[in-house]
Amino acid sequence: MSTKKTGDKGEALAAAFLEARGYIILDRQYRFERAEVDLVCFEPAEEYERGGDLVFVEVKTRSGLGFGAPEEAVTEKKQRNLLRAAEAYLHERRLDGSPCRFDVVTVMLTEGEPQIEHIKNAFWVF
Numbered sequence: 001m002s003t004k005k006t007g008d009k010g011e012a013l014a015a016a017f018l019e020a021r022g023y024i025i026l027d028r029q030y031r032f033e034r035a036e037v038d039l040v041c042f043e044p045a046e047e048y049e050r051g052g053d054l055v056f057v058e059v060k061t062r063s064g065l066g067f068g069a070p071e072e073a074v075t076e077k078k079q080r081n082l083l084r085a086a087e088a089y090l091h092e093r094r095l096d097g098s099p100c101r102f103d104v105v106t107v108m109l110t111e112g113e114p115q116i117e118h119i120k121n122a123f124w125v126f
Helices: 003-020 076-092
Strands: 024-032 035-044 052-062 100-108 115-123
Touching (some): 003 024, 003 035, 003 115, 024 076, 035 076, 052 076, 076 100
Parallel strands (some): 052 100
Antiparallel strands (some): 100 115
16 A cells, blocks of 8 residues: 555544544645644533634554654654644634644554554644
């Protein structure tokens, strides 16, 4: 499977995984110049008064560990690119100042069922 197909499959699995946990997918593959966010989601808060959080999600998919664990690919440079895209997203939609966070979803495509891990607040940039 090509890296593009692997990434697309992982992104679809990650989106379904998050939706099953109550997240609402707002955008996929949001781009600003050369920066991209794989998924932009809304996670409703359990306490109604608080509303919820905007969640920028980086999905990393691997079919093996030859290039390391998926989460290791979210380098400082990648984090800066995600921040740029998130700032643009917030600005374009007039959501500046909204509560948000950065999560990473890793997908391992191995024999049998895919292994999916959700890392909330994977890094903090604001």
